[in-house]
Amino acid sequence: MKNIYSIIVLASVFFTACQDDSVDIPTLNVSVDKTEYLEGELAQFQLTGNADFVTFFSGEVGNRYEYFERTSEKGTSILSFKSALANGTQESSLQLLVSQDLSIEGIRDSAAVAQGITTATWSDITDRAAWANSGESKASGDIDLTDFSDKPVYLAFKYRGYPGSVQNKWTISSLAVRNNLPDSTSYIIANHGTSTINNYGISSTTSPGWISRNIVNSYNWAVSSTNFVITGSTDEGTASDAEAWCISGPIDLTHVTSDVGILVKNMAASMPDYEYQFNTAGEYKVTFVGKASNVYGEEAVVKEINIVVQPSDE
Structure with a gap:
């Protein structure tokens, strides 16, 4: 029996040694x-x-x-959207901002999100866009973000309402962020929603999504997959200070679809x-x-x- 056992062990060792791994x-x-x-x-x-x-x-x-x-390629980063203005004539009621140090990912507490927004560093790029002055949608033009492409960015629409007059209603639609490469290819890397984005027949990129947060007063952005809308006070007698933000998730401006x-x-x-x-x-x-x-x-x-x-x- 001992000899048989030895033969089995030796055969097993030989077989293992001969296996091609x-x-x-x-x-x-x-x-x-x-x-x-x-x-x-x-x-x-x-x-x-x-x-x-x-x-x-x-x-x-x-x-x-x-x-x-390939998932990343340096190109020209372009933001575009349409805006429409209704209600009121208040000036400086909407700003377009960019941050590269906002830290609110995964935070659900409203106070903590508000704190993150107020402590982040924001660059005001409002003057890079063309803005509506009526209810008719107006194209923003191509807004070049390439100077922010060294690390991911957060985009924000900051709404302000002021007391004493009817406050503005803003609608932002047809939003897209594109990475335009030197070979004339163009990749959509962000839009309104969280749905997949189709580039050249490949649906594999997910938009970073957007959140709304009111800082002052109860007026807030309504965020959908087609537009962002905010309406302030329509009664000049009761209008008071309002502040609300619509903010994207982090966007890698060099992203491309493989x-x-x-x-x-x-x-x-x-x-x-x-x-x-x-x-x-x-x-x-x-x-x-x-x-x-x-x-x-x-x-x-x-x-x-x-x-x-x-x-x-x-």
Whole structure:
């Protein structure tokens, strides 16, 4: 019995030593009948190899392999919105402010939030925007925030109401913050709500959201996914001081949405041929990425083909 036990132990040790705890580099070969196409023509790719997974990147914006891990890129940071003014004629009732040291994340206590707002450092950029002077919506124009892009920013609309006259009603709509890159791509990185933002067909970015907080009096911003609205006193006889803030969550002004590929083969499928239609003239770096994967990790092989798409005569 002792000898049998020893044999079992030795066999187990030998088997463990012989186990391969690595991942073999996969094979992937890609060929194509031609490298020039007309707009709307199908490109036919022939694939062979033993890769478990194959992902296709067309080279179009949003589908470029070189940017599939990119989340940040320095560009020109632009804020835009529309404003509308109703009720009253009080001046200096709305300011646009930026802070880079506000600290209210996760705080639910109203007094603590108010304290955070009043102790933060705010830069007044009201004069960078064009503002409505009537109930008709007016575009703010492009408000350049690039000088604040070294670290995340908090944007704020600060409302003030004064005693002695009817107080203003402000509506802010169509708000967006964009990161415009030198290659002419533009990424929306913030909007009114907390919904996902779609950039070049990729819905993966969530707006930082907004909160409203009244500091003086009970008038406050109504925050929705389409606009921000505040209405002060409509009775000049009872109007008294009012102050309320509408503040964004932190916005990384250098943020971009990572490009993604199209999975054309999974582990359970056989190696397919693949066809793709290019609808816009241009030069594209088509990339196929083959991967092998097991419990010890993964290995990848990358194949690139340059494709030229010519304008159609139609």
